[in-house]
Amino acid sequence: MIPYAAASEMQRALVEERRAGRVPDLLLLVEHPHVITLGVKVEAARSHLLATPEVLAARHVEVHESGRGGDITYHGPGQIVGYPIMDLRPDRCDVHRYVRDLEEVMIRTAADFGLQGGRIQGLTGAWVGADKLGAIGVRISRWITSHGFAFNVSTDLDFFNLIVPCGIPSGGVTSLARALGRLVHRDEAEASIVRHFGEVFDRNVIEGAAVGGGAGSD
DSSP: OOOHHHHHHHHHHHHHHHHTTSSOOEEEEEOOSSEEEEOSSHHHHHTTBOSOHHHHHHTTOEEEEOOSSSSEEEEOTTEEEEEEEOBOTTTOOOHHHHHHHHHHHHHHHHHHTTOOOBOOTTOOSEEETTEEEEEEEEEEETTEEEEEEEEESSOOGGGGGGBOGGGOTTOEEOOHHHHHTSOOOHHHHHHHHHHHHHHHHTOOEEEOOSSTTOEEEO
16 A cells, blocks of 8 residues: 555656666556546546545545546555556557557456456456446656556445546446455455466566565566
């Protein structure tokens, strides 16, 4: 569990470390206290914030500008947030492919739990039917990635009512726990994400605790 602002600062530092070759490709897996984040098109994203400042304060929800792509989203307990810090050079310099690969990781994870995840044409993320299970918002600077994906494991989905999730008024939101009708432990979902991340990105995954308990890949 790490505050959003601290995670953003950690990512900025690690991007520079990765650019300099002082760290390998990394996958940070974290949880955040209740926070709403706004994409790089801040005003458009802010227009999809439904809650008043008073409601946000009463529910202890922070709001942060993120500098990533995408619109508005919510992060909170019960959600696995993945921040890959990767150098896509030389053979993965394709933003569209990168986003599709992150979707594939989440779709394969859903399948491990017996759920048929998929994509919706024209939208990003991993979906179960018409409900979004995992969201994506990335930043790529000279082919070094940051930000990433948010996968709902046992998230309190009521917090998504504070926003228009990802700026899509017609879409619902779900979690593994809601879709399965049972409790799902974070460790179980995290192990699945790590395994499929290694498969999709062709990385040998080495568990580590040096950067906030995340998993590194090289």
